[in-house]
Amino acid sequence: MSTEVRVPTLGESVTEATVATWFKKPGDAVEADEMLCELETDKVTVEVPAPAAGRMGEIVAAEGETVGVNALLATIEEGAGASGGGKEDDGDGKTVSSAGGKPTKAGEQPESGGNVDVMVPTLGESVTEATVSTWFKKVGDDVSQDEMLCELETDKVSVEVPAPAAGTITEILAKEGDTVQADGRLAVLSGAADGAVEPSTRETPKEEDDAPAEPAAERKGEDAPAAKKAMAEAGLSPGQVVGSGRDGRIMKEDVSKALAAGKSAASPGAESAPAAPAETPRAPAPAEDAAREERVKMTRLRQTIARRLKESQNTAAMLTTYNEVDMSAVMALRSQYKEEFAKKHGVKLGFMSFFTKACCHALNEVPEVNAEIDGTDVVYKNFVHMGIATGTPTGLVVPVIRDADSMSFAAIEKAIAEKGARARDGKLSMAEMQGGTFTISNGGVYGSLMSSPILNPPQSGILGMHKIQERPVVVDGEIVIRPMMYLALSYDHRIVDGKGAVTFLVRVKDALEDPRRLLMDL
Template sequence: MTTEIRVPTLGESVTEATVATWFKKPGDKVAVDEMLCELETDKVTVEVPSPAAGTLADIVAAEGETVGVDALLGNISEEGNAGPEEVKPRSDEADGERVQAKSEETPDPAPAQASGGDTIDVMVPTLGESVTEATVATWFKKEGDQVEADEMLCELETDKVSVEVPAPAAGVLGKILKPEGETVEAGGKLAEMTSGAGGAAAAPKPEAGTQEPEAAPAAKASDKDIEDAPSAKKAMAEAGISADQVTGSGRDGRIMKEDVQKAVAAATSARSAAPEAKAPPRAPVPADDAAREERVKMTRLRQTIARRLKDAQNTAAMLTTYNEVDMTEVMALRSQYKDEFEKKHGVRLGFMSFFTKACCHALKEVPEVNAEIDGTDVVYKNFVHMGIAAGTPQGLVVPVIRDVDSMSFAEIEKAISEKGRRARDGKLSMGEMQGGTFTISNGGVYGSLMSSPILNPPQSGILGMHKIQDRPMVVDGEIKIRPMMYLALSYDHRIVDGKGAVTFLVRVKEALEDPRRLLMDL
């Protein structure tokens, strides 16, 4: 009997992956659940276990190939005499996962088909890179409700995004193990459900803790040729640490990306001489006032925002410099072409595309504002991934528009509109909020006249836009009323000097006061 090895579910909005490493070669013996290969997506690294015991017959997708969800990776020739009734048809699997063939060492005492329905675990899905836990925000179903395959059961809230959990099969929701407000870990069990006789039953996922525990990872011996995860190699190179400084938690002591992150965090904590400052205790509140107060727990997103902003202040030598720009020419140009622009491109012409273009122009002249510090190195970026800060009902998020320096005005406006809509709907993925090299924050939409924006680590610069206000200005020796805007550039003084910061703002000012300079690359 031959069992297919297929690409598992990769996570929300992830449709393809790259085959990074095969741990086995054709002809090798494999045990059930033994790691066969590793896939890399733009968010996480996924290990593919063996669905059955036997011999790896062939490899269909070689290392370096891109594969989609449920694509065929290879085949296993099974050992033993597992009966055909022990493998359920794939058409019955609503959640896209394959039924694992049972080895002869673990015989099934009784066919599950004879019972009234299989018990299926509802598990916490993959939450994304560096996210290990979430809070149960809302249950859309209650115990005893009938559910269809892929129907939304509940919603989880992480410190970055909201994640919906679909039903793995059609059936009845049995016991809810994690009620609303409770914190759950990635891979944890949320609830149990029973597959219904009328719906397409899915094979139950293995319960956490039912598999035979693996031996503790052995120390990585120097004479062993153990291939570390590609994502771990990249993380070690970026952090400037070697493999002997990291303890691997993967199979046979293999180093995973999470191990590198733990090692970097441990090293950072060890270097910190001063203990972390704790918030002072709250002053006593009179009983009359306390009775009129309302205490609400901070959301995970708000906690993350608070922590990152404070980390930025504690880490960077942050300084802000200011300038002002006359918006007359930009407003006139926008007024002249906005109707024709919208008719042709299907999107409104706003001010953000002008500011984005002006910043990309200035970053070419002052590249340190687009760089970051990595240990004792300065990493210059020969591209611009622009973060556009957006306020949402849940808090401030910064979606990233990649390679914005190569985009047209229309492409920038479309990207900003699409990212803003997804941000308001809470549909942004973590990948869409990572990797930015510079950020623009527009406080003017809320009426802010002047502010000092806080850096978005590890970036070295952020531009603050503000309200456009008519003010009397001296133009060619005469006092005229002009639409003026204050600009604020906050920057990391460890890498950006005052001269560079002022030059950056002047170049942005010049480009906006005479937009033709952008066309002439001046």
């Protein structure tokens, strides 16, 4: 009897990979979960474990070949050391029971009548958990392979979860609003390898699954990291919160419920400490108003935005300086070359490339604005990874253009257009939003005339752009009408002095009012 080794789910929007290295060759003995090969995508490296013990059979995809999701990589001939039929889930989501007696990995097509787990896909670098936001299917629904089953929300992006195989949904393990860990189980499918849907043979969840969670003292699972942090901030112990997760595991929502209900007394060491403002329940609304209110749970993205902005205010000595810039020269240059620029480079010439180039120019002269504090050290960046704040239907995200200081106008415009579209579609990866050294935020697109942007930690500077508005100004002793824009630079006064901040903003102003300075490095 042989077991197929197939390409696992590679992550959001990733459909193929290259076989980089085989660690085994035909005839080699392998143990269950032993690494067989390594696949490379354009974002990550994926290790493929053995779904069962036995001996390596045929290697179908050789090193260097490109393979798609669920493609056959190799076979394993099951020997005496192979797993027996009907192996139960070991709890880590790697094998599930199979009617055919074969363990089935998430993302691998099951044999006829087998069950397969729907697993949480790769969420991105340093992301360990997500919230189930929407289920598109329910128990008993038939699904085809790669059909969207549900959507997860992380701190930054939304992740769609496709069906790893055709079949019928027999059980949903993580409901909407539940927090799930990376590589956790979401649901169970029952189906056939040829895509034909077979009747579910899995039993209905037992009644005790819906019973109240065990007291915190008797729970077996480890509490969610977010719940541990919330309990620490609120001064609660695990024994004061009833967990609703699997095996009594405490979730972040359980901590919020305990605080809102007022049933948990503060721990002895925190009796005199005031409650955190974010966790303090608001006063109940009058009955006539409550009926007209709508309560909607904050998305994980909105919670993260709120937390990071408050952290920025609490940790940085933030100060803002202002100036104004005459946009006549940039607008004239853009008007003169925009058609030729678009024809040659295939992208429109906008204002953001001018501001990006001007900021890179100024950062070279005032390097402390491009630095960050690490403990008692100041880390100066000899490069510019420019963050471009982008508004999306779900909140503000900041995709990063790496090495913007070495890019041309056309390259910057293409990068901004591509990342802006991916941000609006919720397709940005975590890697694309990390590592920024400076940020530009354009509130002018929404009509903002003046504002003070908040720092994006651990960065030390952020430039706020605003609406271009014609105003009377004095030029050479005469009052003239010019398109003017207010600029705002918020900076961390711990490492950026007022002189450096004003110098930076003046250099940006000079470069925009005379773009030739950018070409001559003046």
